[in-house]
Amino acid sequence: MKNRLKVLRAERDWTQAQLAVELEVSRQTVNAIEKGKFDPSLPLAFKAARLFGLSIEEIFQDEAGS
Amino acid sequence: MNNHNTKPDSWAAKNTKNTLIVFYWTVAWILTTALVKFGTEYVWQSNRLLTGLAILFNVIIGFGMVLAVKRYLVGLDEMQQKIQMDAMALSLGVGLVIGLGYQSMGQTNLIPFEAEVSHMIMLMSLTYIVGILAGLRKYR
Numbered sequence: 001m002k003n004r005l006k007v008l009r010a011e012r013d014w015t016q017a018q019l020a021v022e023l024e025v026s027r028q029t030v031n032a033i034e035k036g037k038f039d040p041s042l043p044l045a046f047k048a049a050r051l052f053g054l055s056i057e058e059i060f061q062d063e064a065g066s
Numbered sequence: 067m068n069n070h071n072t073k074p075d076s077w078a079a080k081n082t083k084n085t086l087i088v089f090y091w092t093v094a095w096i097l098t099t100a101l102v103k104f105g106t107e108y109v110w111q112s113n114r115l116l117t118g119l120a121i122l123f124n125v126i127i128g129f130g131m132v133l134a135v136k137r138y139l140v141g142l143d144e145m146q147q148k149i150q151m152d153a154m155a156l157s158l159g160v161g162l163v164i165g166l167g168y169q170s171m172g173q174t175n176l177i178p179f180e181a182e183v184s185h186m187i188m189l190m191s192l193t194y195i196v197g198i199l200a201g202l203r204k205y206r
Contacts, residue, residue: 024077026144032205038145 002061006034008052022051084138092155093132145205150194153197161190 016034020027023044032038036039040048040060049056100134102120139150165186172181 014186021077026078026146028144028202028205030144032145037205038148044144 001039002016003033005030005048007060008054008059009034014022023047081138081141084134088096088131088134088138091127095124095127095131102185107175139182148199149201149205152195152201157190157194160193162187185203 005019007015016030017027018046023030024047025044029038033040045056045060048059052059098120102117102124105120108116139147142150143148168181168186171177172179
């Protein structure tokens with residue numbers, strides 16, 4: 001699954017650690033999600049969507065469908 | 067997100083607290099395990115009541131440790147939980163398969179020494195550590 005987390009974070013000039021605090025996960029988890037190594041659960045994806053004021057589809061894209 | 071710099075790092079703080087609680091319970095459990103062994107050997111010797119009480123105390127503290135570990139695991143984020151779960155599954159699988167084989171080797175005298183539970187605990191602990199390291203590497 002692809003995502004725009006890194007771009008959205010960079011647009012806001014946030015560090016991975018700051019985003020991790022907001023999402024209540026570890027910095028390592030943010031890093032793994034950004035790199036596409038770990039797919040977040042639906043609740044975490046919703047949390048990220050709320051944080052950035054976007055829909056889940058605007059952040060996460062299914063690679064199989066693209 | 068204006069409040070993002072002012073939001074307290076409560077999740078990380080809670081995790082640190084949970085980790086410390088696990089550490090304290092583990093130390094207490096190790097101490098009570100030592101109390102059972104060395105108390106029986108050097109302090110009260112054959113007093114069955116004191117030995118029984120020491121074992122009971124050890125088991126109670128052990129359950130406290132298990133609950134502390136559970137609280138710690140529940141407090142982790144989902145990727146950390148997955149790493150822990152994978153490592154524990156690996157440890158359990160290796161422990162079960164190797165453990166039964168090891169027991170059979172002991173029973174059939176294929177090994178010149180007795181197959182002890184402590185050997186399996188060491189194997190499972192090492193497997194768990196390897197599993198954790200592999201998980202951390204996988205998601206790095």
